[in-house]
Amino acid sequence: MNPAATLPSPQAPDGLPAASIATVGASLDEAAALRPVVRAAIACVLGERADHPDVEDCTHEALARAFEGRGRLRDGEPLRPWVLGIARHVALDVLRRRRRTRRAEALPREVAGGEGEILEAVEDPAPGPEERAAERERARRIDVALQKLAEPQRRALLAFHVEGLNYQQISRRLDIPLGTVATWIARGRRCLAEALGE
Secondary structure: OOOHOOOOOOOOOOOOOOHHHHHHHHHHHHHHHHHHHHHHHHHHHHHOOOHHHHOOOHHHHHHHHHOOHHHOOOOOOHHHHHHHHHHHHHHHHHHHHHHHHHHHHOOOOOOOOOOOHHHHOOOOOOOOHHHHHHHHHHHHHHHHHHHOHHHHHHHHHHHHOOOOHHHHHHHHHHHHHHHHHHHHHHHHHHHHHHHHHO
């Protein structure tokens, strides 16, 4: 009987077998070899120089995550793309954090004067004065053009566009043939378009 066969495998101080320690050492060496590539990828995502402090922090974080999560790496799966994927996610997290910080800093920190300061920081979605003036002018021109139409034609056009009635309902309401309704609406639209220059 071989006495070496009955001996337990050598243990490292932290309780891992020596073979595992060798694997961990190899993983650390591979990760260290990837450090320049990881730094370059993160610098690219962040849009910073490779010596920027955020790039260095992200590089360290990405390599630490890769080392801690190395058990998730499947046998035979290449290390480099896996680590670069982690690096990309770490860099994107930093970009998101930067955006949130910029948005928070854009709003006033203290509202000394009440809601007015916050409301001034928010863009008003309502149309501006020029747009309102243009809309009023267009509405006036439409009203003038409508007044120039014959009464039955104007009623048919308004019933269709304002009330939302279909041709059959307008035909019954005005007691006129369906073809006449279609003709009046088409002519009314043409007159309005000419009056508006459209």
